Amino acid sequence: MSRKTQALAALCAGVMIAATGCGGSGDSGGGDSTITWWHNSNNEPGKGFYEQVAKDFEKANPGVDVKVEAFAHEDMLTKLDAAFQSGDVPDVYMERGGGELADHVEAGLTRDLSKDSADIIEQIGGSAAGWQVDGKTYALPFSMGVVGFWYNTELFEKAGITETPTTMPELYAAFDKLEKAGITPVSLGGGDLWPAAHYYYAAALRGCSQETLTSAVADLDFSDPCFEKAGETVEQIVAERPFNKGFLSTASQTGPTSASGLLATGKVAMELAGHWEPGVMQGITEDKQGLGDKTGWFPFPAVDGGEGDPTAQLGGGDAWAVSEEAPDKAVDLVNYLLSDDVQKGFAENDMGLPTVPAAGSSVKDPALAELLKVRDEAPFVQLYFDTAFGESVGGAMNDEIGLLFAGKATPEDVVTATQEAADKEK
Numbered sequence: 001m002s003r004k005t006q007a008l009a010a011l012c013a014g015v016m017i018a019a020t021g022c023g024g025s026g027d028s029g030g031g032d033s034t035i036t037w038w039h040n041s042n043n044e045p046g047k048g049f050y051e052q053v054a055k056d057f058e059k060a061n062p063g064v065d066v067k068v069e070a071f072a073h074e075d076m077l078t079k080l081d082a083a084f085q086s087g088d089v090p091d092v093y094m095e096r097g098g099g100e101l102a103d104h105v106e107a108g109l110t111r112d113l114s115k116d117s118a119d120i121i122e123q124i125g126g127s128a129a130g131w132q133v134d135g136k137t138y139a140l141p142f143s144m145g146v147v148g149f150w151y152n153t154e155l156f157e158k159a160g161i162t163e164t165p166t167t168m169p170e171l172y173a174a175f176d177k178l179e180k181a182g183i184t185p186v187s188l189g190g191g192d193l194w195p196a197a198h199y200y201y202a203a204a205l206r207g208c209s210q211e212t213l214t215s216a217v218a219d220l221d222f223s224d225p226c227f228e229k230a231g232e233t234v235e236q237i238v239a240e241r242p243f244n245k246g247f248l249s250t251a252s253q254t255g256p257t258s259a260s261g262l263l264a265t266g267k268v269a270m271e272l273a274g275h276w277e278p279g280v281m282q283g284i285t286e287d288k289q290g291l292g293d294k295t296g297w298f299p300f301p302a303v304d305g306g307e308g309d310p311t312a313q314l315g316g317g318d319a320w321a322v323s324e325e326a327p328d329k330a331v332d333l334v335n336y337l338l339s340d341d342v343q344k345g346f347a348e349n350d351m352g353l354p355t356v357p358a359a360g361s362s363v364k365d366p367a368l369a370e371l372l373k374v375r376d377e378a379p380f381v382q383l384y385f386d387t388a389f390g391e392s393v394g395g396a397m398n399d400e401i402g403l404l405f406a407g408k409a410t411p412e413d414v415v416t417a418t419q420e421a422a423d424k425e426k
Contacts, residue, residue, distance in 0.1 A: 032327040036090040042070040043283020091326035095139040097130035099390025139319035143352030145275020146315035164298035185242035187268040189252030189259035202300035204230035209307040220422035231411025312380040396421035
């Protein structure tokens with residue numbers, strides 16, 4: 001059974017199937033005048049901003065009722081998985097692209113926006129590539145960013161770190177300086193798996209050539225030695241013991257004791273995270289400032305002997321998609337979400353890095369503005385592996401990486417588990 005056939009069968013399971021094939025239940029909002037919209041900006045200012053966006057859309061479209069639901073990121077992913085399994089998908093929701101999107105498209109659950117959003121697709125240009133299947137665009141990316149180390153500049157200064165690390169030995173030296181200053185170097189939300197997996201992805205990006213990574217996405221072949229070497233890099237990082245106590249069970253973004261919370265409240269010096277981090281930290285701190293002017297960022301360091309371009313970046317983003325059974329007005333809402341005004345507001349609230357060119361100058365946070373420059377100048381941006389490879393392969397990889405961090409798996413085990421899952425998909 002092919003990868004796509006397996007995905008279709010899985011997604012159709014439990015769904016009442018019409019004579020035309022697998023599709024949504026159509027019970028996503030209560031009629032053509034109601035639109036259900038799910039997003040993961042559950043903290044301020046993002047939550048309030050999106051509520052106002054919904055009201056503005058309703059005002060411009062009399063009779064339309066937008067039902068907005070905000071979730072913590074992990075909760076939203078869980079609910080979306082359940083929605084795809086049942087076929088009762090919200091009208092407007094977040095798609096992460098790659099293999100996951102291809103599975104949803106194959107199952108007939110996601111609407112083709114190529115014609116109805118043609119002008120916007122032209123505006124955002126190459127950013128749309130990660131949400132295209134067979135030349136058609138199924139979601140509009142509203143935020144595209146890259147992963148790196150967010151750090152507290154004040155704590156770095158206290159530890160005597162004057163330059164951000166560019167190599168792994170320099171990173172380990174920074175760990176030592178921070179520990180000698182009585183500062184926990186890094187927070188990690190290992191309880192959610194994907195934050196730990198990002199270390200492996202980043203190490204592979206630095207160790208593997210672009211050609212190798214591109215081929216792996218296309219062929220699901222992980223035989224190149226660089227994939228095992230990436231695990232060895234992670235193994236060495238873990239051996240340095242830089243993380244917060246209980247990092248294997250720590251949440252990633254929820255509350256002051258989460259990995260983001262520990263960084264935001266000055267309990268640790270840095271965290272490997274994406275472009276969302278300033279906004280998350282602002283939502284956690286009482287003054288809604290996060291680290292404020294103490295916010296710094298640097299890319300994952302180069303790996304000795306690695307074949308990857310040190311200026312290439314690991315990243316991805318989020319896109320608005322419309323379910324196949326949604327009313328036409330849902331497409332209008334998605335197009336509005338990619339309008340200049342909404343994207344500018346998104347940027348001004350430090351919610352991420354906008355994709356519409358006109359909104360780039362509205363990024364006011366200096367660290368995010370620098371990140372926007374890094375994104376735009378990167379010769380290659382590798383989509384997160386779990387998204388690029390699809391749920392089955394990416395999930396198997398993430399699970400084994402989690403065991404690697406716990407000392408219960410080897411770098412070879414990560415490759416073996418990933419390849420075995422990939423072979424089942426072929």
